[in-house]
Amino acid sequence: MTNKYNIYTIMAELNVAANQVVDEQLEQLAEAIIDSGRIFVAGAGRSGLMMRSFAMRLMHLGLDVYVVGETVTRSIAKGDLLLIGTGSGETRSLIPMAEKAISLEAKVATLTLSSSSAIGRLANLIVQLPGAPKNQLDQEVSTIQPMGSLFEQVLLLVCDAVILKLMQKQTSSGRTMYGNHANLE
Template sequence: MSTYQDFVNKIIQENRETLMAIDEKQIQSLIDEIRKAKTIQLYAMGRMQLSVRGFAMRLKHMGFDSYVVYDTTTPCIGKGDLLIVHCAVTNVELNIIKLAKEAGARIVLLTAHPENEHGQYADLAVRVPGQIFGTENEIPSIQPMSTLLEQSLFLFTDIVTMMIMDQCDIALDKMKNRHTNLEGLCGDFA
């Protein structure tokens, strides 16, 4: 029977292996795409959407015009805009990618499978090889289903955020000033 410490060590190792396998040229290309986009729209389904929402929030904090696809305030997408899709393996995602491409947007995929049909429409596919199907091109995981990819995408987009902050000289104070002030933080935390 595995202990808590056993699981911690294995899960951290899986994420480390996945994150270290990402091509740094692709990471820089992703940052370049973000920096030149008029608006940035992000999409994912299920638990993958947690990383999408977190990244959209940080992009907004850094001063980028970012939205989550299907939110009520998301504008139409078109030329000069960027769609970032996390995972990109379902027919739903494929349809969104095709519609955004037809509208003239650039497409970036953060996916374990850039070789699939979705990747044919992408202007950039960043391979994040965490397990989703358990195939040989993925980093294997003891965790169920696509948990490793979900975790790795969240960590990856947080690291990309830090890289953008560094490259664009974005001060943390400016980001804090763009954060909502309706949370009701009190005392020393405000």
């Protein structure tokens, strides 16, 4: 297989996955973001990196957003929103975050493969994403990609789609967002 073939195959997988995303769930997520006080994002590994990029775009929109675990992250409180990106929904470091947020009367939303997971059961809002779990052993493989790559790619694309929806709702443009871009680089 050539590199170009692999790229086209990945793009085809992403097209199939995009058709499985439920638009109403994305609309609900956009509304939850708008209705929240502060926004906190969390994830582990590559999913965490996708969530960090989502936090950056939310900041570009002018929203009050924090990445859980950073030294400048404030405390979560009632009316805030915790967004967790997790393929399995069972990541041991993320479950206590969801439980703590709930105990403080914050809302929890998750973008996940599994709505019946531990985090899915805790969440107020679930965006169920297609993809293959990291451990594809003894399962029908729906992707040529290793581990959770398909999920992580769909997670990034879905987050970018939600940013576009928020831009429409706020009548923001890329130009206005650029005003919030880091300028000490």
